[in-house]
Amino acid sequence: MRAIDWVDGAIEIVDQTVLPATLVTRRLTTVDQLIEAIRSLAVRGAPALGVAGAMGVALAAREFTGDAAARDRAVGRIAAARPTAVNLAAGASRAAGWLADGPGAVLAEALALRDEEIAASVAMATRGADLVGELCGGAARVLTHCNTGTLATVTGGTALAVVTELHRRGQLAGVIASETRPLLQGARLTAWELGRAGVPYRMAVDGAGPFLMARGEVDVVLVGADRVCANGDVVNKIGTYAHALGAARAGVPFLVVAPESTMDDETAGGDQVEIEDRGRDEVIAFHGTAVAPPGAGAANPAFDVTPADLVTAVVTDTRVLRPGRIGAGQPADR
């Protein structure tokens, strides 16, 4: 299964808004359809968004043939459809660099990015599982947040690829998946992926993770990232920072697994990153059912910033980086 691909002249995605109840593939044939899919989180996850951005430019190159101005506006709208993950704008920008060479060249670049992300997942799984083995000794009890599996990438995943690799190696002693309010990517998507892969797991509410660590039930925390800044600050799904605080207090390794495409040496630190606020509706209602009273407002930052000092290591497809030594010109640990 691929969460996003280019099939017969259009983007095809697994619609993540209806999982786990229904597995539906959606075809996106226009830029507007793609932007709607990005905004509604039908496609999500930093690596998948990078591919979506690049393939979106391929769509734009076909849709606006002969109107370069309209085409360029479309590319700009794609790049800005979600602000926090570095991959979306970077993927769009990379593909847009080939616009002068025609739609075929743009598509080839988008497909190259897709293939790179697939290979990156395999590399991260190996490197991440090796590191967990080193840090934890025997079989590890993992806590993970949000969804970082196939659905967040093209196939395989980032942090969840490490989990499934540990399972394959017989080095996984348990998984706690935090539900990840407000949109429940953990409960809906990670649980679904782990179930399909035959990996036993337990769900936990987001507020429970730090206490489960304090109580000694977690050996390592594995999360993904939407952007890793030059100083090592990690921007990721809301709730990541609270889990990092819990890990630091409990002395549990906190590992971030993300491809090189998510490393952002252009952004100095997390305070420079625009944190998307997705409004009140996601918080005060669920699946159309209101929870809070009708008049309730909400603070709904979709992401947070985990300062570099709380991060034990960032595992990419080519390196293992340690906080404070991340960024251009810094030597990798291994």
Place this chain on the structure above:
Amino acid sequence: MRAIDWVDGAIEIVDQTVLPATLVTRRLTTVDQLIEAIRSLAVRGAPALGVAGAMGVALAAREFTGDAAARDRAVGRIAAARPTAVNLAAGASRAAGWLADGPGAVLAEALALRDEEIAASVAMATRGADLVGELCGGAARVLTHCNTGTLATVTGGTALAVVTELHRRGQLAGVIASETRPLLQGARLTAWELGRAGVPYRMAVDGAGPFLMARGEVDVVLVGADRVCANGDVVNKIGTYAHALGAARAGVPFLVVAPESTMDDETAGGDQVEIEDRGRDEVIAFHGTAVAPPGAGAANPAFDVTPADLVTAVVTDTRVLRPGRIGAGQPADR
């Protein structure tokens, strides 16, 4: 409004399982009805549970007249209906001390406890608001977790009584109420109480609180407690500890507001307290709608332990205590 009271020979409670959609008063005329109401969280909150325990013994004294053995078994079942809050067993034990004097004496003791809790709420509101004023200077932006208002006590509340007192004084600059998964006491109950009191507020998911503190949006955290141990460890709703970690990192005061009836000098520390696990169903469904796949398990500790060193102060109805100086024989700060 009173969350719990004794009316015409029976316990009357506001049924908290159906709020905020419906405001329903339930009459509890038997011990079994009371125990079901406690287990289903129709009545909840440490001070309210203390009153429920005492009034439950008054019910038992009437229901099992002439069968002391059955009566005593009923008292034991009431005391054990929920294990974590100290108040339930303490309230039952206190009322049971009058069983030899007949049902009237037991009821009089239960009503005395009720009246003490009402007075305690008033005292905590004043003392807590004074302390917030001292710590924060001008008007304060408060974050609160779970429900600690009238619904958690008899009337008034603990931490939420401080919030409404700050509002009355014109010293409240904002409230963030965390939703409190899995049972959404924040979104359902705190939001409803704040709305009724005319206090503006915003909801946040439980994972967002620490980041909102890091971003400078919170001046003080106010929570209640189910049990404050002799060493100052605070046992409270799951998610409290994560918020305390966030407050400590951000340098935001973390205040626990709880009556003297919640102070437990008999229990040395949080590691001695039985933490209720309420099972998978609450976690894998959201507000009655299944979220995770049917086979999902869950870790569902209903409470957590906040170590004393993360607590700025514990405000009771008679004292302000500082971590490390809590417990028998320790001088209060004021």
